[in-house]
Amino acid sequence: MISGAPASGKGTQCELITQKYGLVHISAGDLLRAEISSGSENGKLAKEYMEKGQLVPDEIVVMMVKDRLSQTDSQQNGWLLDGYPRSSSQATALKGFGFQPDLFIVLEVPEDILIERVVGRRLDPVTGKIYHLKYSPPETEEIAARLTQRFDDTEEKAS
Ligand SMILES: Nc1ncnc2c1ncn2[C@@H]1O[C@H](COP(=O)(O)OP(=O)(O)O)[C@@H](O)[C@H]1O
Numbered sequence: 001m002i003s004g005a006p007a008s009g010k011g012t013q014c015e016l017i018t019q020k021y022g023l024v025h026i027s028a029g030d031l032l033r034a035e036i037s038s039g040s041e042n043g044k045l046a047k048e049y050m051e052k053g054q055l056v057p058d059e060i061v062v063m064m065v066k067d068r069l070s071q072t073d074s075q076q077n078g079w080l081l082d083g084y085p086r087s088s089s090q091a092t093a094l095k096g097f098g099f100q101p102d103l104f105i106v107l108e109v110p111e112d113i114l115i116e117r118v119v120g121r122r123l124d125p126v127t128g129k130i131y132h133l134k135y136s137p138p139e140t141e142e143i144a145a146r147l148t149q150r151f152d153d154t155e156e157k158a159s
Pocket of ligand 1: 006028029030032049050051053054055056057061083084085086090
């Protein structure tokens with residue numbers, strides 16, 4: 001399991017870890033978004049909470065994660081669970097189904113660095129690539145001109 005604040009580098013670490021160990025990357029947020037796309041009742045309910053920036057109720061999230069962890073690929077290759085648990089009740093529920101991580105990784109990044117990263121982060125809407133104005137600047141003027149900021153990348157979010 002892996003946990004980290006926004007801009008802590010969680011996405012990058014997830015990619016490196018899953019590649020290195022051949023694990024299945026399971027993101028609670030991605031599972032929820034897939035559920036919404038499927039148009040299911042759970043998806044409709046989850047959407048209401050996500051739009052308000054609230055946690056989706058355990059009844060939905062726990063079963064969804066449990067089902068995904070139970071699938072053959074996760075069982076055979078092992079898994080890296082990202083964005084779950086977000087409460088002690090979620091942790092307890094999953095443990096009750098017999099799922100326990102070998103490791104729990106917490107990415108600790110000082111707050112001032114998180115703020116600097118979030119404020120300078122930019123998205124290329126054409127390729128989906130993430131840049132940082134200072135640490136990972138765009139390769140060309142053309143890309144620089146079209147970069148956008150994720151609407152929720154604000155100093156408020158980082159703090
Ligand atoms: N473990 C979880 N329990 C409840 N709700 C969750 C969980 N993980 C994600 N969500 C819901 O999905 C939304 C998006 O999550 P995520 O993709 O991790 O992005 P963010 O980094 O913006 O929180 C959250 O704001 C929350 O509403």
